[in-house]
Amino acid sequence: MKIALIGYGYWGPNLAKNLYINKNIEFVGICDQNLTKLKKAKEVYGENIFYTTDYKEIMKDNSIDAVAIAVPTEYSYAIAMDALEVCKHVFIEKPIASTMYRAQKLVDKAREKRLIIHCDHIMIYHPVIRYIKNMIDRGELGNLLYIDITRTNLGPIRKDINAMLDLAVHDIAVINYLAGNPDFRELSAMGEVCYGKQETLTFLNIKYDYFIANIKSSWISPIKERRTVVAGTKKMAIFDDVAIDNKLTIYDKGIDVKSTDEYGEYEVHTRLGDIYIPHISNEDALQNSVTHFCECISNHKESLSGPEQSLKVMKVLEQAMKQLHND
Ligand SMILES: NC(=O)c1ccc[n+]([C@@H]2O[C@H](COP(=O)([O-])OP(=O)(O)OC[C@H]3O[C@@H](n4cnc5c(N)ncnc54)[C@H](O)[C@@H]3O)[C@@H](O)[C@H]2O)c1
Incomplete structure (x- = not known):
């Protein structure tokens, strides 16, 4: 399963490490609009993966199955929506969205496209x-x-x-x-x-x-x-x-x-x-969360912290x- 990460700020590096070490995942690339952050990522992952400042590059790559999103909540909605639109499963950092309206839109889109959306309710x-x-x-x-x-x-x-x-x-x-x-x-x-x-x-x-x-x-x-x-x-x-x-x-x-x-x-x-x-x-806990996301994709089952739970939390x-x- 090919996964790329969007957002390599404070939390992104933790997510990157856990995607990288998971044996069911081929961690293919990191996107951050900040070049300094990308440089830091390259020091860790070298030439094994790609780096980009433009997340749309990831959306265009049909070989990528899923994205993990660790950008501030105000920006994560648009990125998650774009990913679902081009049929990529979504691992999104908490909270799933800043409003119930947005959370519902994401859930509706995931259901319409029969894709997994997993909110990282890590605890x-x-x-x-x-x-x-x-x-x-x-x-x-x-x-x-x-x-x-x-x-x-x-x-x-x-x-x-x-x-x-x-x-x-x-x-x-x-x-x-x-x-x-x-x-x-x-x-x-x-x-x-x-x-x-x-x-x-x-x-x-x-x-x-x-x-x-x-x-x-x-x-x-x-x-x-x-x-x-x-x-x-x-x-x-x-x-x-x-x-x-x-x-x-x-x-x-x-x-x-x-x-x-x-x-x-x-x-x-x-x-x-x-x-x-x-x-x-x-x-x-983060490795368990990543593993659960992969299992949900493989088995076509809703995540424990997927649509139902995310909407209950948002309510x-x-x-x-x-x-x-x-x-
Ligand atoms: N699960 C947890 O325990 C946990 C802990 C901390 C943070 N988080 C979540 O992680 C997310 C990110 O938080 P953070 O503290 O890392 O934020 P941050 O501001 O430190 O990092 C966000 C990164 O995203 C990049 N970014 C923003 N917009 C982008 C875009 N359109 N395209 C590419 N890159 C973009 C920024 O350049 C930055 O490097 C938030 O949703 C936060 O709630 C979760």
Whole structure:
């Protein structure tokens, strides 16, 4: 399968490396409109692949099966649309688009052309998130009570989208994945611009039928945090993605409610059990995401982070954006 990459800025090099090492992919070329970036790419990949500043060159090459797009979100829509138009499968960096309207147009085009569109909701391909998902599916956590996610750092401050579109997109995708793609009932969003024109700090609360979620996204934190708390009625899990080892801790803790002899009366007890750190394979989430994209192309099946999931994530983001901007 021949794949070319468009965009070799901050994230593109990570994607390039993972395309290059994947044994099912023939990584054929890199496009970036910035010559300095292309020069850097050439230092890594030499004469093995082609380089261009004009992505239309890739569109004209019928031998290329798919493109991976890692340009800022404001430009990715046009490139993805062009790629689908000339029958190339699309791996697109998150968020799939800056608006629901654009996301829907991309999905419609992919479906019309029977092509794979895969949005890189990278965290759902993370081995720790997969592990938690298995625990939930096996009933080990019990019923979900809440999911609380913090994703903060100092920058990078983006100009084309706000912190919520940049960061919470990962977390909404994770919540959807863990909980089986539920529809939300209601949400509330708050944000502060602080610098520039986009919100640099946002808080998002989402109510689903049987649990609630809280997502904090910030580009103005003194420390980098990547923490996900998943609380169930039986056990609770904390995933710290900044930790080098032992990223996941499972707490056999919870609340037990027992009825008493008195009618309608009950007692509430805290339950303190073992704490353990499971061994989890050290797989690379981006490599898993790339591999899944290839499998979807080979097997003609919709990506886990394809049309259905991307639109569900965008639905939450669009509603939250309306609240932020009082639309
Ligand atoms: N999955 C993740 O965890 C993750 C992490 C960081 C960024 N991203 C995503 O990756 C994408 C890119 O982000 P970034 O931080 O690398 O941005 P960036 O600005 O650092 O790099 C973008 C690159 O695209 C190039 N570019 C822009 N328009 C182009 C065009 N029309 N043709 C060719 N090249 C073009 C620019 O010259 C630049 O080198 C965004 O969608 C972002 O959300 C994903």
